[in-house]
Amino acid sequence: MDAATRQLITALHDAGRLCVLAVTGGGAKAAAALLTVPGASRSILEVVVPYHERALVDFLGYTPEQFCSADASRAMAVRAYERGRQLAPGRPVIGLGCTASLATDRPKRGEHRFHVAVHIGTETTTCSLILTKGARTREAEEAVLDAVLLNLLAEACAVPHRLEPPLLPGEALQIDRRPAADPLSAFLRGELPTVCVEADGRCRSDAPAPALLLPGSFNPVHQGHWELAAVAARRTGRPAAFELSVTNVDKPLLPDEEVRRRIGQFVWRAPLWLTRAPTFVEKAALFPGVVFVVGADTAVRVVAPRYYHDSKERLAEALNKIRAQGCRFLVAGRADASGRFVTLEDLDLPGPFRDLFEGIPESEFHLDLSSTQLRQQARTAPTNP
Numbered sequence: 554m555d556a557a558t559r560q561l562i563t564a565l566h567d568a569g570r571l572c573v574l575a576v577t578g579g580g581a582k583a584a585a586a587l588l589t590v591p592g593a594s595r596s597i598l599e600v601v602v603p604y605h606e607r608a609l610v611d612f613l614g615y616t617p618e619q620f621c622s623a624d625a626s627r628a629m630a631v632r633a634y635e636r637g638r639q640l641a642p643g644r645p646v647i648g649l650g651c652t653a654s655l656a657t658d659r660p661k662r663g664e665h666r667f668h669v670a671v672h673i674g675t676e677t678t679t680c681s682l683i684l685t686k687g688a689r690t691r692e693a694e695e696a697v698l699d700a701v702l703l704n705l706l707a708e709a710c711a712v713p714h715r716l717e718p719p720l721l722p723g724e725a726l727q728i729d730r731r732p733a734a735d736p737l738s739a740f741l742r743g744e745l746p747t748v749c750v751e752a753d754g755r756c757r758s759d760a761p762a763p764a765l766l767l768p769g770s771f772n773p774v775h776q777g778h779w780e781l782a783a784v785a786a787r788r789t790g791r792p793a794a795f796e797l798s799v800t801n802v803d804k805p806l807l808p809d810e811e812v813r814r815r816i817g818q819f820v821w822r823a824p825l826w827l828t829r830a831p832t833f834v835e836k837a838a839l840f841p842g843v844v845f846v847v848g849a850d851t852a853v854r855v856v857a858p859r860y861y862h863d864s865k866e867r868l869a870e871a872l873n874k875i876r877a878q879g880c881r882f883l884v885a886g887r888a889d890a891s892g893r894f895v896t897l898e899d900l901d902l903p904g905p906f907r908d909l910f911e912g913i914p915e916s917e918f919h920l921d922l923s924s925t926q927l928r929q930q931a932r933t934a935p936t937n938p
Contacts, residue, residue: 557714558699558703559590560714561703561712561715562587562590563591564707564712565587565703565706565710565712566590566591566595568596568711568712569595569710570709570710571597571637571645572597572637572647573600573601573633573636573637573646573647574599574600574601574649575600575603575612575629575630575632575633575649575650575651576601576649576652577609577620577629577651577652577653578652578654578655579652579653579694579695582695583698586699587703596710598636598637598640598641601633601636606620609629613628620652621652621654623681625650625668628650629649629670630649630650630677631672631677632648632650633648633649634672634735638754638817639754639820643810643814646674647710648673649671649705650670651670651698651702652668653667653668653698654666655698656689656691656694661686665686665694666681666682667701669681669702671706672733673709674733675732675738676732676733677730678708678728678729679728679729680701680705680727681726681729682701682720682725683724685723688721689721693719700719701718736748736756736757736758737750740758741799741809741812746829747826747827747828747839748827749794749825749826750816750819750824751824752822752823754820760824762841762843763794763796763843764842764843765789765792765793765844765846766826766836766840766844767781767785767793767795767845768796768836768845768846768847769797770797771795771818773815774795774818777920780920781846781885782823782846785846785885785913789883793823793846794823794825795823795824796825796826796828797825798831802831826840832871833845834874837880840878841878841880842878842880844880845880846885847885848885848886849884849885849886849900850887852884852900852910855872856868856901856902865903868903869906872909876906876909882909882911883911883913885912885913886915886918886919896914897911
């Protein structure tokens with residue numbers, strides 16, 4: 554490794570940004586160089602090499618129109634960025650995607666080319682290059698790609714060092730910069746009404762609608778949530794998902810970083826839907842036919858006139874809208890302020906709407922733990938000196 558490359562990589566390790574790299578068809582040498590220079594643990598979270606087409610499809614979650622394309626590299630970068638957010642919630646993260654078609658041990662019909670993209674959450678930058686076919690060995694083509702990849706990382710990390718890519722006459726880098734187009738960023742900007750963060754971290758705006766949904770603030774998510782979801786799934790025969798509204802009737806909008814932190818709690822556990830629907834009427838409009846899994850304390854609020862400006866007419870209107878969407882409630886018991894375990898049978902439900910509510914027997918689910926209790930315990934827990 555030459556001195557200039559080592560200097561650039563050392564600066565990357567010291568820049569304070571964490572990176573996930575996804576490379577296919579080329580770029581593995583640059584990734585190896587990043588790991589070779591001491592200090593890599595300060596900047597590299599993960600390197601993924603989905604080399605086979607099926608591996609890349611599995612990584613992206615869909616089949617790209619072209620495997621070696623600028624669009625594919627951008628999708629890889631976004632996916633890498635999402636993975637970085639899972640691994641280091643709350644930290645500044647960069648996702649890099651590289652797809653290449655370089656010289657090999659057999660002649661290629663198409664162009665020798667590569668596309669490298671970095672995604673930083675708000676913007677995606679892509680560098681593409683068509684190489685002069687037959688003018689270089691595979692190793693020499695890799696050297697060009699390595700320089701471009703490291704330069705793009707340096708730019709994303711605000712590192713001033715650059716390498717000089719060994720370009721030939723007639724070769725020119727094509728650089729494309731565009732605002733973030735990933736579904737999570739679009740949702741946070743208010744451009745999408747809802748998105749689903751899959752259990753593996755992939756964020757989708759086109760995910761199949763959930764059939765069983767457990768809404769909550771999940772600050773934090775706890776064992777009671779997981780157990781209730783499992784009980785509800787067994788009882789209904791439907792797969793359980795969770796829903797977090799970033800807006801609340803009585804609270805300010807959740808900051809983006811707080812949303813991402815709460816998302817991280819569900820990684821490899823369950824799908825999480827993000828919405829801007831603080832009321833069940835709004836949730837029902839987004840998810841027709843869904844069964845909402847709620848605690849008895851939430852069910853009380855659903856049927857209490859005081860939450861509808863003390864109007865029984867508005868309450869009836871809201872419940873009729875929920876019914877019209879084909880939605881209903883599965884209600885678990887909860888302990889009240891006095892410690893009494895309250896179930897659906899203890900609630901005063903409006904007669905015409907009793908059919909919208911089904912109770913979970915105490916024999917199937919009884920857990921008094923709450924997020925509020927966990928937060929209080931965390932505040933009063935002694936700290937180590």
